[in-house]
Amino acid sequence: MIKTEGITKSYGTLQVLKGIDIEIQQGRVISIVGASGAGKTTYLQVLGTLSRPDDGKVWINGVDVLSLKEQELAKFRNQHIGFVFQFHHLLPEFTALENVCIPALINKQPRKKAEQKARELLSFLGLESRLKHKPDELSGGEQQRVAVARALINDPLVIFADEPSGNLDSHNKQELHNLFFSLRDKYNQTFVIVTHDMGLAEMSDHMIRMQDGRIISQ
Numbered sequence: 750m751i752k753t754e755g756i757t758k759s760y761g762t763l764q765v766l767k768g769i770d771i772e773i774q775q776g777r778v779i780s781i782v783g784a785s786g787a788g789k790t791t792y793l794q795v796l797g798t799l800s801r802p803d804d805g806k807v808w809i810n811g812v813d814v815l816s817l818k819e820q821e822l823a824k825f826r827n828q829h830i831g832f833v834f835q836f837h838h839l840l841p842e843f844t845a846l847e848n849v850c851i852p853a854l855i856n857k858q859p860r861k862k863a864e865q866k867a868r869e870l871l872s873f874l875g876l877e878s879r880l881k882h883k884p885d886e887l888s889g890g891e892q893q894r895v896a897v898a899r900a901l902i903n904d905p906l907v908i909f910a911d912e913p914s915g916n917l918d919s920h921n922k923q924e925l926h927n928l929f930f931s932l933r934d935k936y937n938q939t940f941v942i943v944t945h946d947m948g949l950a951e952m953s954d955h956m957i958r959m960q961d962g963r964i965i966s967q
Contacts, residue, residue: 750773750774750775750809750810750906750907750939751771751772751773751796751807751808751809751907751939751941752771752772752773752806752807752808753769753770753771753795753796753805753806753807753808754770754805754806755768755769755770755804755805755806756768756769756770756792756795756802756804756805756806756807757769757802757803757804757805758788758791758792758795758800758802758803759803764962765788765791765962766788766791766792766795766802766962767788767961767962767963768805768963769792769805769962769963769964770964771957771964771967773939773941773955774939775906775937775939776933776937776938776939777933777939777940777954777955778929778930778933778939778940778942778952778953778954778955779939779940779941779942779953779954779955779956779957780942780943780944780949780950780953780955780956780957781793781941781942781943781944781957781959782943782944782945782947782950782956782957782958782959783958783959783960784960787959787960787961787962788959788961788962788963789943789959790911790943792959793909793911793941793943795807796909796941797826797830797832797909798814798815798822798825798826798830801815802815809825809829809830809906809907810829810906812825827852827855827856827903828856828903828905829903829905829906829907830905830906830907830908830909831852831899831900831901831902831903831905831907831908831909832900832908832909832910832911833893833896833897833900833908833909833910833911833913834896834910834911834912834913837884837892837893837895837896838896839884839892839895839896839899840884841883841884841885842883843883844880844881844882844883845871845876845879845880845881845882845883845884845887845891845895845898846864846867846868846871846880846881848884848895848899849867849870849871849895849898849899849902850863850864850867850902851899852899852902852903853866853867853902853903856903863902866902867898867902868880870898870901870902871894871895871898873935874894874895874897874898874928875894876891876894876895876898879891888921889917889918889921890917890918890920890921890924890925893913893914893917893921893925894925894928896913897913897925897928897932901932901936901938904936905938906939907938907939907940907941908932908938908939908940908941909941909942910929910940910941910942910943910944911942911943912943912944912945913925913942913944914926914944914946914949915944915945915946922946923948926946926948926949926952929942930952955967
């Protein structure tokens with residue numbers, strides 16, 4: 750479902766990615782681990798089409814995403830890719846329900862349909878009583894679940910997550926980790942997660958280890 754060949758990326762004279770080949774099947778939870786500076790986040794950004802590599806190919810569900818023009822790529826990203834970050838990036842002036850609806854509205858879904866889907870997702874995530882709360886009225890764990898619902902609203906092919914539990918306490922961290930697998934089972938979602946949390950990495954279907962811009966095991 751996801752395939753890369755020969756991905757390289759440099760910033761100035763520093764080569765961060767040194768030729769990465771990988772294949773990821775649908776409906777898997779994949780963790781990417783390694784020391785700081787190994788290239789994990791840079792690689793995730795390339796996979797998520799947020800950054801273009803210097804060389805190499807990226808296919809998502811058979812689409813050569815790097816060949817798409819900028820407008821086509823933005824549309825593909827909105828419709829087929831979801832993102833969950835360490836810092837939730839929720840818009841503070843909007844409620845939980847409104848935050849989740851935003852990608853669907855950008856995708857030109859009718860508001861009523863978007864709100865219905867957002868309610869379903871937030872209820873599944875245990876937030877049915879928090880729909881009208883703004884981010885500063887939610888706990889860290891609740892904010893992260895809202896971010897997960899937002900990532901799922903357009904039924905993406907894959908969710909990319911960068912240290913999604915990095916700011917959570919141990920209880921909320923475990924809940925979030927279990928949630929990824931529940932979502933995988935319910936929606937057949939594919940998750941690619943950069944993490945320093947070896948507990949999550951060891952729960953994953955596959956663990957990819959990076960070192961100095963290369964994959965050393967998978």
